[in-house]
Amino acid sequence: MTGAGGNIGLATALRLAEMGTDIALLDMNPEALAKAEAAVREKGVKAESYVCDVTSETSVNDVVSQVVADFGKIDFLFNNAGYQGAFAPVQDYPAEDFPKVLNINVTGAFHVLKAVSRHMIANGFGRIVNTASMAGVKGPPNMAAYGASKGAIIALTETAALDLAPYNIRVNAISPGYMGPGFMWDRQVELQAKANTQYFSTNPEEVSKQMIGSVPMRRYGDINEIPGVVAFLLGDDSSFMTGVNLEISGG
Ligand code: NAD
Structure with a gap:
């Protein structure tokens, strides 16, 4: 799981741990990771944390190899790290922030998806959930980079679902709204x-x-209204679903 030190990541890690899932926690923030690791371990499952910057393909590849060495295999991926970026109308949007948001939210998610899916293909099984946003379903004002990045995640989910379907790997997305x-x-x-x-x-x-x-x-929405939807998409109750984006947005 990436973004494991953040609000949605931690809430989801705790829910999955309560269901008995061992969890590799990835985030670029070591302090947040340490807290998450301690909280998840209290649920009685195996939890290891890995400092990882998803924008670096090398960092992602190294960490994914380490996770496979530590856990034996990866069945599930919650690809969730993200950054909201600046708020300004498109004509004033800071040019340096645009690639930063795209790099974390899109390229970063792609690095993780690629590295983990190669492992899942070899394993013959995989369930993936990418975190998009309602900002990617309908672009909000003043969030040019974030909206574009989350729209890209929805498209990436659809493409990955097609590419990975032959390998027993399902790929879906969630789109939280105002939380x-x-x-x-x-x-x-x-x-x-x-x-x-x-x-x-x-x-x-x-x-x-x-x-x-x-x-x-x-x-x-409450953050705790998200983990159950992730668990549903990772679990067998969604066995005939791939390439969908579930909106968690109050309508
Ligand atoms: P958060 O800021 O609490 O968590 C995001 C986590 O991602 C942080 O722990 C951060 O350290 C990590 N991160 C950022 N850049 C990284 C990088 N380069 N490499 C590795 N880790 C990195 O926010 P959250 O609300 O938990 O957000 C989780 C996801 O949900 C994000 O993708 C966000 O865009 C999405 N989302 C959030 C909301 C909301 O209202 N909270 C709504 C819609 C979508």
Whole structure:
């Protein structure tokens, strides 16, 4: 699992551990990884953490080989590391941030998908879930790089599902919408307010209301509403599903 030190990664690792799954935790943040490793081990499964920058193909290949050496095989991949990037209208979007977001969210996810799928092909079994976003289903204002990157993840999922279907490997995606409360929610509310466009108020509290008002279920999602969907896509209950993107967005 990548992005294992983050909110969605850790919540999902804990859920999978409760189901008895041994987990290799990958993230570029060593402190977050150490905390995640301790929390997952408390569930009584094997957990090892690996500092890995997904933007480096060498780093990914080395770590994936190490995971296979440590665990014997990889059956499941939650390809989840990501970065939200800047908030600005496309005409003002910082040029240096665009490739950074694409590099982490798309090229990074590709490196992991490639390395792990080669191992899964040799093994004759694999279940993969990529984390996209509702920002990739319908591009939000002020998030040119993030929206483009998550749209790419949905397309990458579809292509990988076709390429890997002959090898008993299923590849699906999840697209969380507005999730809160916490850092990601506060950051996007504040930065959408600062972006000062016709789509959102310049007052963060008002932006919060506007965002929630756009959700049919009239609330943001809880992080803990994600892991069950990942577990479903990794498990046998979704045995005839590949190449789909499940929206976790309140409608
Ligand atoms: P988070 O910031 O808590 O976690 C992201 C993790 O990815 C962090 O631990 C970070 O260290 C790691 N990471 C970033 N760059 C990396 C790199 N180059 N190599 C390895 N690890 C790297 O955020 P989260 O909410 O847990 O996000 C997880 C995924 O869900 C991301 O792909 C994000 O885009 C997506 N997502 C989140 C939301 C949301 O509202 N939280 C909504 C839709 C999609």
